Amino acid sequence: MPELPEIETTKRFFEPILCQRQIVKMTAVRPEIFAYPAAEIFGERVQAQQIQSLGRRGKYLLISLADGATLILHLRMTGRLLYCPSATPLMPHTHCIFHLDDGNELRFSDTRRFGRLWLLAANEEDTFSGAQKLGPEPFDAVFTANHLQQKLGQRRATIKSALLDQSNLAGLGNIYADEVLFQTGIHPQCPTGELQEEQWLALATAIQEILSQAIEDNQSRMQDYLAGSSGKYNDNQRLNVYGREKLECKSCGAEIQRIQVAGRSSFFCPACQC
DNA sequence: TTTACTGTTCACCA
DNA sequence: GTGGTGAACAGTAA
Numbered sequence: 001m002p003e004l005p006e007i008e009t010t011k012r013f014f015e016p017i018l019c020q021r022q023i024v025k026m027t028a029v030r031p032e033i034f035a036y037p038a039a040e041i042f043g044e045r046v047q048a049q050q051i052q053s054l055g056r057r058g059k060y061l062l063i064s065l066a067d068g069a070t071l072i073l074h075l076r077m078t079g080r081l082l083y084c085p086s087a088t089p090l091m092p093h094t095h096c097i098f099h100l101d102d103g104n105e106l107r108f109s110d111t112r113r114f115g116r117l118w119l120l121a122a123n124e125e126d127t128f129s130g131a132q133k134l135g136p137e138p139f140d141a142v143f144t145a146n147h148l149q150q151k152l153g154q155r156r157a158t159i160k161s162a163l164l165d166q167s168n169l170a171g172l173g174n175i176y177a178d179e180v181l182f183q184t185g186i187h188p189q190c191p192t193g194e195l196q197e198e199q200w201l202a203l204a205t206a207i208q209e210i211l212s213q214a215i216e217d218n219q220s221r222m223q224d225y226l227a228g229s230s231g232k233y234n235d236n237q238r239l240n241v242y243g244r245e246k247l248e249c250k251s252c253g254a255e256i257q258r259i260q261v262a263g264r265s266s267f268f269c270p271a272c273q274c
Numbered sequence: 275t276t277t278a279c280t281g282t283t284c285a286c287c288a
Numbered sequence: 289g290t291g292g293t294g295a296a297c298a299g300t301a302a
Contacts, residue, residue, distance in 0.1 A: 003280075059281080076281050078299080093299085112298050114281065130282075157291060166282085174280050242280085263293065265279080 002075045004171030005214035009222045015054045022050045022101040030095035035116040036128040058134045058170030068122025079115030082107045082228045134170040145204035152192040160188035161262035175242045180206045182241035187273045188266040241267045
């Protein structure tokens, strides 16, 4: 569900709210979502810690604590955070509650329970969360068309699976991968080895454009979602191809098709993308 | 009742 | 080693 833009928006929304707040106590409603360390130790280590800053790496949200520890959160498919007064009734599927020193709570809820939390002590190497395997951030200086071409230009994998592989590039998921391929006119099943230099250039540009546009669009719509007043944040209106099977291509009018690539639904325009 | 699902990891096979 | 497929995780909704 959440890809890079949604995590970035979450980070920006919670940053001013959570910074300098102290975690008075943590309640682990469902211990199995704590990937490392176990829930009980996790709770002991975050207790009485002040939140220093928020960060993001790919689809991971990072919360830095005063003792140098980092709380890492991955929302996976259906995870969400909620900040609310402690008297607010619990949403269904609330698995973890951070009680804060301002009388509010930061709650993690996740219908499908795929989301995970990790806590790394200061200077502890992250061999747990998978974040160390991530490729460059799309907005990092090292992320360029040349980077993509060097890394993927000699491979046989389909471009769709390559874009979803977080070790090539961090943060792209199924929805925005389809949007990027639509904007660049590249078929999702095109082998990466067949792409021309100008296509790599177009891809790198489209990735940055589409992700930054999505972050901008999210700013307003996600406020309600994150504040708990809206159950959904998806707005498929702004998507050009994802989820539009059998509808007209917004560019040429042809019928959008849906196929499976890399085990995922992939939407594309057979006329615009080859 | 059945099927699909926006993330990730792993086993298995070509 | 590369890369595709399917399963698993668990719950909901169409």
